[in-house]
Amino acid sequence: xxxxxxxxxxxxxxxxxxxxxxxxxxxxxxxxxxxxxxxxxxxxxxxxxxxxxxxxxxxxxxxxxxxxxxxxxxxxxxxxxxxxxxxxxxxxxxxxxxxxxxxxxxxxxxxxxxxxxxxxxxxxxxxxxxxxxxxxxxxxxxxxxxxxxxxxxxxxxxxxxxxxxxxxxxxxxxxxxxxxxxxxxxxxxxxxxxxxxxxxxxxxxxxxxxxxxxxxxxxxx
Amino acid sequence: xxxxxxxxxxxxxxxxxxxxxxxxxxxxxxxxxxxxxxxxxxxxxxxxxxxxxxxxxxxxxxxxxxxxxxxxxxxxxxxxxxxxxxxxxxxxxxxxxxxxxxxxxxxxxxxxxxxxxxxxxxxxxxxxxxxxxxxxxxxxxxxxxxxxxxxxxxxxxxxxxxxxxxxxxxxxxxxxxxxxxxxxxxxxxxxxxxxxxxxxxxxxxxxxxxxxxxxxxxxxx
DNA sequence: CGGGCTAATGTGAATAATCGCGCCTCCTGA
DNA sequence: TCAGGAGGCGCGATTATTCACATTAGCCCG
Numbered sequence: 001x002x003x004x005x006x007x008x009x010x011x012x013x014x015x016x017x018x019x020x021x022x023x024x025x026x027x028x029x030x031x032x033x034x035x036x037x038x039x040x041x042x043x044x045x046x047x048x049x050x051x052x053x054x055x056x057x058x059x060x061x062x063x064x065x066x067x068x069x070x071x072x073x074x075x076x077x078x079x080x081x082x083x084x085x086x087x088x089x090x091x092x093x094x095x096x097x098x099x100x101x102x103x104x105x106x107x108x109x110x111x112x113x114x115x116x117x118x119x120x121x122x123x124x125x126x127x128x129x130x131x132x133x134x135x136x137x138x139x140x141x142x143x144x145x146x147x148x149x150x151x152x153x154x155x156x157x158x159x160x161x162x163x164x165x166x167x168x169x170x171x172x173x174x175x176x177x178x179x180x181x182x183x184x185x186x187x188x189x190x191x192x193x194x195x196x197x198x199x200x201x202x203x204x205x206x207x208x209x210x211x212x213x214x215x216x217x218x219x220x221x
Numbered sequence: 222x223x224x225x226x227x228x229x230x231x232x233x234x235x236x237x238x239x240x241x242x243x244x245x246x247x248x249x250x251x252x253x254x255x256x257x258x259x260x261x262x263x264x265x266x267x268x269x270x271x272x273x274x275x276x277x278x279x280x281x282x283x284x285x286x287x288x289x290x291x292x293x294x295x296x297x298x299x300x301x302x303x304x305x306x307x308x309x310x311x312x313x314x315x316x317x318x319x320x321x322x323x324x325x326x327x328x329x330x331x332x333x334x335x336x337x338x339x340x341x342x343x344x345x346x347x348x349x350x351x352x353x354x355x356x357x358x359x360x361x362x363x364x365x366x367x368x369x370x371x372x373x374x375x376x377x378x379x380x381x382x383x384x385x386x387x388x389x390x391x392x393x394x395x396x397x398x399x400x401x402x403x404x405x406x407x408x409x410x411x412x413x414x415x416x417x418x419x420x421x422x423x424x425x426x427x428x429x430x431x432x433x434x435x436x437x438x439x440x441x442x
Numbered sequence: 443c444g445g446g447c448t449a450a451t452g453t454g455a456a457t458a459a460t461c462g463c464g465c466c467t468c469c470t471g472a
Numbered sequence: 473t474c475a476g477g478a479g480g481c482g483c484g485a486t487t488a489t490t491c492a493c494a495t496t497a498g499c500c501c502g
Contacts, residue, residue, distance in 0.1 A: 037347075038347065038349070039261075039263065039348050040347070043261060043263035043348070045486075045488085046487080046488065046489090047486080047488090055451090056452080056453065056454080057488085057489090058452085058453075058454085058455095058489080058490080059451070059453075061489075061490085062450070062451050062452075066488080067489095119347055122343060122347060122403065125405070125406050126258075126260075126261070126340055126343060126344065126403055127259055127264070132406050132407075132410075133410060136406075136407050136410050136411065140411060160428070160431055163431070165424060165427065165431070167412055168412070168425070169428065171404075171408065171411065171412070172397055175396070175397060175400035175401065175404055176393055176396060176397055176400075178400070178404075179397075179400040179403075180396065182346060183343070183346050183392075185346050185349055186346055186357050187392065189354060190357065190361060191389070191392070203386060203389055206386065207390065210380060210381055210436075210439070211432070211435075211436065213439065214432075214435040214436045215431075217438075217439060218431070218434065218435035218439075245477080266461065266462085267463090268460080276477090277478075278461095278463090279463080279478085279479070279480085279481095280477070282463070282464080283477050283478075284477090288463090
């Protein structure tokens, strides 16, 4: 038994916990995030999470109460780090169409940098689990402001606004951005390039910007 | 145990298998289709499928070799019934933009009538399973024709074609359509209406048509 | 300076539930 | 009577979870 223990003292991180191996709980979150995003909550086993971290599954319970709590911690971290860069943009921006484009492009870059939130939301939406509403609310509250606030309530979408389809248009562009990452394998196959490369990001940005400008410019048939 | 069995003799389907209760294998396919679409392959248990049909799980093996074969039968049926109405359109249509709109709208109606194919593809794309490529190929081969065939290769997308983004635009509109059904709970929450109602379908069609016309009309910044 | 306390974090073993799947039996309808 | 299709039973694997431990690091105290 115990042929050779993979034990290293793990450099004593007296004060600087910044460099070198992260705390175990962070590494658990990293592994669980990827697995939940890829396979969904039910299809992810704690044993697999533990394997990736390099520990046994019972050890997970030293850091998280149970599987559900682990999922919520993953979700919490994702939502927080996704919203942070957007809050700066949100408070400082004027209300013209150019800033709407900037806003959407920032979201594209966020999902491109870490596709896991979009994947998690897609899994939740598909299986209609209890997390769906929570994610939706926290993710979209910055987009749909309270009535009276005119942030996203102007005539940005030109003809579409006149048709009463403004919220539908907001949803559509958001889905467009998110489905790009949740459908990444499709892009890899059909376009023959890595969908997360810098070139692909540039093309995706050009596409989104062109689509937005098209809609802004459109004045009805 | 066995408080009250939900057993009805289920009217004898002597010859007319057309009306009334379908053959068992069809009912298995129906149940499995919904469950695979909702929870994905790994998270769906055969016991759950059997429960929905009203039989015990070992009886499933009288109709399908194993879980994998059941999934492939579900997929086969979905792909076949999805492509059937489109083939008529495909062969008969001229090549102008109005027919591209008709084509896209037909796809919208198909996914609206049965969202399960889109959900299945989304699950496959997320977990990167071995089915992904098969679905993609069979679903998109009518859209991307062989080079030389100009079906989807004209200047439909105006400025976007000039940017070399035509395939990206095709993918984008397809994702738009599919994400509407895979993200249905989001629409229910944020827009406060049943995303599969006739009104919602009409609005979705208007949105897609307007977006297409916008792009068609756009001539660069 | 050393000894013991505590909290943190790891381990293997064990449990109950559930999974896919195969074997065998029995019933029923043509 | 005979075969297809249903159920019963059970195996082996995997699941989340709990438990009874080891081992470590830091801290207080004499």
